[in-house]
Amino acid sequence: MTVDVLYFASLRDAAGCERERIARPVEGLAALYEALRIRHGFALPRDRVRVAVNGAFVAWDHVPGEGDEIVFVPPVSGG
């Protein structure tokens, strides 16, 4: 399975890219975030991040599918 992960704000700066395609992601969104956090050195622990799949917020136990667009949403600061 392949998914696309999009990065924003401090996660984008840490990852050094806007998106990356990940083949055979680790099982589950929480484990995927932890793996990417370690790989890219994200400062934000998972409990400060929400997750969206294909443009909608989902629970951490949501099971992503082939080709899904995944965004780990750091605390927002609009306004």
Add this chain to the structure above:
Amino acid sequence: MKDFALAVMTIDAAALRSALGSDRAGAVVCFEGVVRDHSEGRAVRRLAYQAYAPLAEAEGTRIVAEARTRFEIERIVCVHRVGELSIGDVAVFVGVSAAHRDAAFAACRHVIDEVKRSVPIWKKEHYADGESAWRHPDGTPVR
């Protein structure tokens, strides 16, 4: 004009305000969030806003629709900037018209608070000393 929109160009507050008028409206309340020159004691030179556009538009639209059901209002619009902003630029505009002022004030306050709480838009502050940081407001700034 959509109820909620992201804008890459300057927000024209006067034009947004003029679109709120209605013969049924006895009150118009507008809120402008403006870029200021300081943040938590640090001098700020400029800001940049980034958005996850599909989800930001969906969340913003949901918030405005919720305001329509919760408050007795006539017209409502919210526009949020993305991109590079200077001191004094309008970052966000919320405008509401209603028959009576209580509903207009309440709906305007509700929308700006909810936008700040949940719409996926992020602010990067560029400081006078050359440093910059993303604001992730339930904790310290992340460089």
